Amino acid sequence: MPSLQDWLSRLEQLHPSEIELGLERVASVADALGIQKPAPTVITVAGTNGKGSCVATMEALLCKGGRSVGAYSSPHLLRFNERVRIGGEEVADKDLVLAFEAIEVARGETSLTYFEYTTLAALWLFQRAGVEFxxxxxxxxxxxxxxxxVDADLAIITSVAIDHEDWLGSDREIIGREKAGVLRAGAPFVCADSNPTQSVLSAAEKLSSSSYFMGQDFSLNLGEGKKELYRFGELELAIPPISLPRPSIAAGITALALLNVLPQGGIESALAEIALPGRCQQVQWQGCNLLLDVGHNPAAAEHLAKWLADHPVDGETHALVAAMADKDLVGLFxxxxxxxxxxxxxxxxxxxxAASGETLLEGLAAAGVEATNANSRCPSVADGLQQLLPTIGPQDRLLVFGSxxxxxxxxQQMRDEGNGELRG
Incomplete structure (x- = not known):
């Protein structure tokens, strides 16, 4: 029997450019598998940034309330299994292999992309496990x-910003129209973007039986002490300080409130326990304070900049950055x-x-900043860490970001060495 790694190696050879776009192919395979409704309640989350944070928020709250839940997100950082979770736990290799085998039988001669295979696997596993959500x-x-x-019973859009221009274009209205494609007639819609595009507003007016907007119908703002105050109608909740984007947290809470499935207690502890790797993730490693963030577009950089400003250090903040060449590097820096x-x-x-060192330097210069090691660019992230960690003082911080x-x-390096410690 092929292993999970065998399957992934095979899927990674697939070329989406050689496959006809559209949902007809993947929907036909889903129909053959009988998984077009993988759970009694389906919540679909679209958005440029903050999707994973929104899913993590709802997953944590549903698990706290004793609900059975399956969560599908992408991409993964270290293990493919991160993409598919049931009951808050990554699914096992053997279960993913079973899912891929079932898909292989059902697809016949139908071509599928890597992401279509993985999406079908998640849906198949959720239905097999009998999850409620x-x-x-x-x-x-x-x-x-x-x-x-899959027809969503509730749709969420976390944000509409510029990214993936080659696929989605460079106009927010066009991007918003694409993201609003997840809305369904008569199903509630939650929008976490405080400045929604007209295309999103029009889709909501046309399709949704009830729409709820950040800043208008629900909010999450600084309350007493260090806690955030969430408001939605008569519902008020004190939210502990966490590093995830406020709009995504608020949208996740609002969605569950609309479905009447917020847990009766333990909301604060559930949110405080959310650990989403690579999202303003604080780590202590080799005596240094690290902040890891996967942000790779201007909107994500703005969120990161605010987080850094809200969490100053006594020393200096160094940034080790590696990014993709097709990103808006000036907007990122x-x-x-x-x-x-x-x-x-x-x-x-x-x-x-990936962007070359020269391309990164050009982006930094165009953004009005000067690279500290302009004459000795780091040939890799690992080399950068080796150079920088001995120079980072206890009052300093090393930000690693860009993709x-x-x-x-x-x-991966921390896991291999086994000496990293999360700080919150």
């Missing part, structure tokens, strides 16, 4: 994403100018999409 994170866009083969003291660009060897690949390298 399926939380589905859109991979890219919304309208034509494989997740959208510019929001961080005033909160980063020293910049260290690094390359990602072996990744054909999922960047953060994954750090987490």
């Amino acid at each position: 399926a939380l589905l994170e859109v991979g890219l866009g919304g309208r034509l994403d494989a997740v959208n083969l 510019a929001p961080l100018r005033d909160v980063v003291d020293a910049w260290h660009p690094a390359e990602l060897p072996g990744n054909s999409r 999922f690949f960047t953060v994954a390298e750090v987490l």
Whole structure:
């Protein structure tokens, strides 16, 4: 029997550009598997940023309330299994293999992409486990994403910003229209974007029986002490300080409130226990304070900049950055100018999409910042860590960001050495 790694190696060879776009193919396979309704209640989450945080919020609260829940998110950092969780736990290799085998039989001659295979696997596993709730994170866009083969009982859009221009375009209205493709007629809709596009508003007016908007119908703002105060109608909750984006947290709570499935108690502890790797993740490693963030677009950089400003250190903040060449590098760096003291660009060897050291330097210069090690660019993230960690003082902070690949390298090295410690 092929192992999970055998399956993944095979799926990684698939080329989506050679496969016809649209949902017809993947929907036909889902129909053959009988998984187009993987759970009694399906919540679909689309958005440029904050999707994973929203899913994690709902997953934590549903588990706290004793509900059975399946969560599907992407991409993963270290293990493919991170993408599919049941009851808050990653599914086992053997279960993923069973899912892929079932899909292989059902698809016949139908071609599928990597993401379509993995989406079908998640749906198959959720139905097999008999979960009450399926939380589905859109991979890219919304309208034509494989997740959208399932009719959502409630849809969420976390944000509409510029990213993946090659696929989605560089206009927020067009991007919003794609993301609004997850809405369904008569189903509630929650929007965490405080400045929704007209395309989203129009879709909500046309399709949704009831729509709820951040800042208008629900909110999450600084309350007494360090806690956040969530408000939705007569519902008020004190939320502990956590690093996830406020709008995503608020949207997740609102969705569960609309479905009347918020836990009766333990909301604060459930949220405080959420640990989403690579999202303003604080780590102590080799005596140094690290902050790991997968942010890779301007909107994510703005959130990161605010977090850094809200959590100052007595010393300096150094940034070790590696990013993809197709990203808006100026937009990624510019929001961080005033909160980063020293910049260290690094390359990602072996990744054909990664920006070269020279490209990163050009992006930094265009953003109005100067790389600290301009004459000795880091050939890899690992080399950057080796150079920087001995120089980071106890009052300093090392920010590592720019892509999922960047953060994954750090987490993998920490796992291999076994001496990292989460700080919150």
